[in-house]
Structures are given as structure tokens and as C-alpha cells.
Amino acid sequence: MTDKTLRIYKISSPHTDKVYIGSTYRTIKRRLQNHVESYKRYRDGRYNYVTSFDILEFGDYKIEELDSLEKATAADQIRLERKTILEHKNACNKTLPGGQLPEVKKERAKAKRDAKRDAKPLPFEVTI
Numbered sequence: 001m002t003d004k005t006l007r008i009y010k011i012s013s014p015h016t017d018k019v020y021i022g023s024t025y026r027t028i029k030r031r032l033q034n035h036v037e038s039y040k041r042y043r044d045g046r047y048n049y050v051t052s053f054d055i056l057e058f059g060d061y062k063i064e065e066l067d068s069l070e071k072a073t074a075a076d077q078i079r080l081e082r083k084t085i086l087e088h089k090n091a092c093n094k095t096l097p098g099g100q101l102p103e104v105k106k107e108r109a110k111a112k113r114d115a116k117r118d119a120k121p122l123p124f125e126v127t128i
Contacts, residue, residue: 006072008084009065011035013058018092020052021066023081032063051092 009028011020024031039056041047055061066084069076078097085091 004071006069006077006080007031007065008067008080009063010088011052011055011061011063013055013061015058015060016055017090018054019088019090020055021081021085021088021091021093022052023077023097025072028063028065032061051094054092 004025006023006025007028008021008023009031011022011032012018022031022035026034035050035052035056038047038050039053042049042053067080069080072080081097085093085096
């Protein structure tokens, strides 16, 4: 039978104030192994960047279980992980479960507006 215990965890390092908040239904030890495997693939150019790498790069990271919830639903996972990220002002997470962090969303919208504003006009007239 599958364990449906949701675990909220924090990855930290004494070399940075940043923390990474995540959630898993696995053991936190196994989840940390997944993060480390992904980081190694990233360094080899075979994986995309994930913000937990900002902490893993120091090599002296640790993982700590912050909360758990038995028989958690997907909605419980979103709610609890989102709440925990928002409680940790030094979380390096760029997205929240259920949507981007508000400041990231604003930053991306501004970049899009700036790019549109700065777009050069076509060197010819378009008629339809």
C-alpha cells in the first residue's frame, strides 16, 4: 500500500540564507536524493535549472521535515506547500503551487511590457 503522508520539507545550507521549500509523498531522504541527482544532471547540461540548486551548489546542504499530513489530497498539498513557502521570506522558490509568486509574476509582466514598448517598428508598412 502506498503511503499517502504528505511531507513538507526545507533544504538549507550554512553558506546561504536561502532555503528551498518542497513537498513529497516519499521519504525526505529519498526526495533529497532526487534533488541531488537532478543537480548533477543540470551540471552536465542534461537538466533544466531548479531553484533548489542555489542551495545544493554549496555541497553542505541538509533537508528537514517541517510538517506532515496523513491522507493528504492534491488540494492539501498545494495549500500546505504554498502556505509554508509564504511563511519563509528567504525561500528561493520562484513559483508557488497553484501559481507563480506575485513578485515573479509582476517582474515577468513588466519585462513583457518593456519588450513590447521597445519593439522596433517594421521597416515597411503592412496593409491588410
